[in-house]
Amino acid sequence: MMTILWIAGVLLAILAVAWAFRWAGQKATSNAPGFRDMPLSVAFGYVFGAALLIWAVRFYFQPTQTEQGVAVASVMFFRWAVQGLIIAMIAAFAFKQFGKYVGSAWSRKLFRSMPLTASFGILVIILYSIVAIFAGAIAPYGQAEILGAANVLPGGDPALGGNPDYPLGTDNIGRDILSRLIYGAQNTVGIAFVTTLLAFVIGVTLGFLAATLGGWLDQLLSRGVDVLMAIPSLIFALLLMTIASVWAPRLGIPLTFFMVVIIAVIDSTRVYRLARAVALNIVVMDYIEAAKLRGEGLGYLVFREILPNATAPLLAEFGLRFCFVFLTIAALSFLGVGIQPPLADWGTMVRDLAPFINFAQFAPLAAVTPLLAAGAIALLTVAVNFVVDWMLHKSSGLKE
Amino acid sequence: MGNVATIIMQRLLLGLLTLLVVSIVIFLAVNALPGDFAELILGQGATPEAVATIRRDLGLDEPLIVRYFGWLGGILRGDLGVSFAQLNFRTNLGGAGDVGVIDQIAPRLSNTLFLASVTAMIAVPVAVTLGVMAALFRNSVFDRVANITTLSSISSPEFFMAYVLILFLAVLNPLLPSLSNIYEGMPFSERVEKSLLPALTLTLVVTAHMMRMTRAAIINLLASPYIEMARLKGMSPMRVIVKHALPNALAPIINVIALNLAYLITGVVVVEVVFVYPGIGQLFVDSVKIRDIPVVQACCLIFAAAYILLNLTADILSILSNPRLRHPK
Numbered sequence A: 001m002m003t004i005l006w007i008a009g010v011l012l013a014i015l016a017v018a019w020a021f022r023w024a025g026q027k028a029t030s031n032a033p034g035f036r037d038m039p040l041s042v043a044f045g046y047v048f049g050a051a052l053l054i055w056a057v058r059f060y061f062q063p064t065q066t067e068q069g070v071a072v073a074s075v076m077f078f079r080w081a082v083q084g085l086i087i088a089m090i091a092a093f094a095f096k097q098f099g100k101y102v103g104s105a106w107s108r109k110l111f112r113s114m115p116l117t118a119s120f121g122i123l124v125i126i127l128y129s130i131v132a133i134f135a136g137a138i139a140p141y142g143q144a145e146i147l148g149a150a151n152v153l154p155g156g157d158p159a160l161g162g163n164p165d166y167p168l169g170t171d172n173i174g175r176d177i178l179s180r181l182i183y184g185a186q187n188t189v190g191i192a193f194v195t196t197l198l199a200f201v202i203g204v205t206l207g208f209l210a211a212t213l214g215g216w217l218d219q220l221l222s223r224g225v226d227v228l229m230a231i232p233s234l235i236f237a238l239l240l241m242t243i244a245s246v247w248a249p250r251l252g253i254p255l256t257f258f259m260v261v262i263i264a265v266i267d268s269t270r271v272y273r274l275a276r277a278v279a280l281n282i283v284v285m286d287y288i289e290a291a292k293l294r295g296e297g298l299g300y301l302v303f304r305e306i307l308p309n310a311t312a313p314l315l316a317e318f319g320l321r322f323c324f325v326f327l328t329i330a331a332l333s334f335l336g337v338g339i340q341p342p343l344a345d346w347g348t349m350v351r352d353l354a355p356f357i358n359f360a361q362f363a364p365l366a367a368v369t370p371l372l373a374a375g376a377i378a379l380l381t382v383a384v385n386f387v388v389d390w391m392l393h394k395s396s397g398l399k400e
Numbered sequence B: 001m002g003n004v005a006t007i008i009m010q011r012l013l014l015g016l017l018t019l020l021v022v023s024i025v026i027f028l029a030v031n032a033l034p035g036d037f038a039e040l041i042l043g044q045g046a047t048p049e050a051v052a053t054i055r056r057d058l059g060l061d062e063p064l065i066v067r068y069f070g071w072l073g074g075i076l077r078g079d080l081g082v083s084f085a086q087l088n089f090r091t092n093l094g095g096a097g098d099v100g101v102i103d104q105i106a107p108r109l110s111n112t113l114f115l116a117s118v119t120a121m122i123a124v125p126v127a128v129t130l131g132v133m134a135a136l137f138r139n140s141v142f143d144r145v146a147n148i149t150t151l152s153s154i155s156s157p158e159f160f161m162a163y164v165l166i167l168f169l170a171v172l173n174p175l176l177p178s179l180s181n182i183y184e185g186m187p188f189s190e191r192v193e194k195s196l197l198p199a200l201t202l203t204l205v206v207t208a209h210m211m212r213m214t215r216a217a218i219i220n221l222l223a224s225p226y227i228e229m230a231r232l233k234g235m236s237p238m239r240v241i242v243k244h245a246l247p248n249a250l251a252p253i254i255n256v257i258a259l260n261l262a263y264l265i266t267g268v269v270v271v272e273v274v275f276v277y278p279g280i281g282q283l284f285v286d287s288v289k290i291r292d293i294p295v296v297q298a299c300c301l302i303f304a305a306a307y308i309l310l311n312l313t314a315d316i317l318s319i320l321s322n323p324r325l326r327h328p329k
Helices: A002-028 A040-060 A073-101 A105-112 A116-133 A177-213 A215-229 A233-251 A255-283 A286-294 A298-309 A311-335 A346-359 A364-396 B002-031 B037-042 B048-058 B064-076 B084-093 B101-136 B141-155 B158-172 B188-194 B196-221 B225-232 B237-248 B250-275 B280-289 B293-320
Strands: none
Touching (some): A002 A040, A040 A073, A073 A105, A073 A364, A073 B158, A116 A177, A177 A255, A177 A311, A177 A346, A177 A364, A215 B002, A233 A311, A233 B002, A233 B280, A255 A298, A255 A311, A286 A298, A298 A311, A311 A346, A311 A364, A311 B158, A311 B250, A346 A364, A346 B158, A364 B141, B002 B064, B002 B293, B101 B141, B101 B196, B101 B237, B101 B250, B101 B293, B141 B196, B158 B196, B188 B196, B196 B237, B196 B250, B237 B250, B250 B280, B250 B293, B280 B293
């Protein structure tokens, strides 16, 4: 109750300052249009933003330790967040500048018109790919290697329970967290990528076939897809994973393989919808008619005529689908039915390390590790979304 | 009006048909299990006699179609079967204290609906207000910041949001409890307080999408002649948007709200697990882990039904809010 009153009081104070700010501006500039036509809400926005900025700066420079030498966790977390944001912005800016002057004329032009978010996204995607491909060479230890010390805190400072050999510490059975994070890039991203590819192969092939052949095949596939799409995808995936978990040991096939197929099939329904819609617009074109009259076969029509003309929307969809697949796999692993140990993956790591968050007050460093794994997932999906958002914006030609 | 009634009837029938087909899909998927329930309940070392007894008890020796209709009839009567865990009890205790799947699910479902409604109560007004503001101040700093923030929160996984909120609102500043162990007979205010953190997490996830769609729907209309007219009359930008653009953008906005509520139904699974909230999502995940097929089947059907129902509502509401359909020439 007190909190609500307090918030209301602050908002009212900001409103009063905003009114005064506008009034003062009008008087000082003798009614310049900028101040004369300013709605109170805009003035409120300015003052609110300024107040937020002042508060943030003050909070940032508060001491990270009390006089007794106890760490003030909230200030530390805030500093890390701000520093991370600033580093990300600088890196994105530097990468954009780099792209402006290096590379072919086409890529230089692309980088000039690119917003900062998109260049940040591309940078993150490149970094993730490098880490994923060369995980074995980068990671200091193996992903399932059980080392001597368990529950080493991150930070590498022996006085705080760390160990310089394990910069991010070790987990409860003594596996190096940094190595597992790096291998997680390979496993989680790699499996998601393969799944998305499979979903696209299934979805695009069926969608194009339905659009070119039409008739009962189209009806059958489309109605089937309608039914599959009526079941929420995570729920359906969980149901099928239950069944797969009974089959897997009997057939001797790893559960992860089943998961790839299940998620690919579920997601291919969404791809099918788009591929069919795009192809329907293409099959009525004259060049398709011409190809048909030339006597070209179905394979030629689908792969040489329709596919090249449908690349742009499918590529944007690939980015979005990848995000969905990646998040579904992470969620399944988080719930304990996805990628199975001993493979290191981020979803499982979050679940295993989550209890450490409760120690944030006393050991801020320990609470960071679960967030690092979850943040690794979030960062990649955010990056892909930034790039896709920019691509869609560019191709739609929207200005406002 | 007759026209609209026919369309709505068609949609309703279609929804019912979809639900029926979905139930077939779920039933068939479960029947794709190797062996059958009897072996699954008794495990590897079961004697053939015991397997045969359970098969007879559960009616597993009947053909597939008979069993499907038996299951469907049971659902219509509100009988979802007995969970394997309970079945074990029954064999040990001789049928004392029988609890069907329906008794397990009912309280969980009401908890989940409570969580979803708390979320909707926070998310819908916030999303529409923010969307209108973003449309009003489009291309300003506020709009840019909102765009980046919402894009990030749409694309991060629910558990990331959940743990960040736990870190800041429960651990560093102990404002809210991080465990939502609600139970029956809890005072309402305490119940709301305990489910506030999961509700906030879900709010963050769905608000972003709803707000972006609201903004897009309004901006789409800003080029229309009647908006130009209102502007030329000298109306303030706020009034132009709230009085002229918003009512006409209502159809897509209602649609996206209903779709997001449908999304909530699946989003709750992960969030409930994070906060140990005793809802249907948690029950579902637990049953998946111990392969309690009757519960999994029932939960799956309920989720699908809710999803179909909300999509249907979205459909019907957007038909109803379309003046061209309401007043046919």
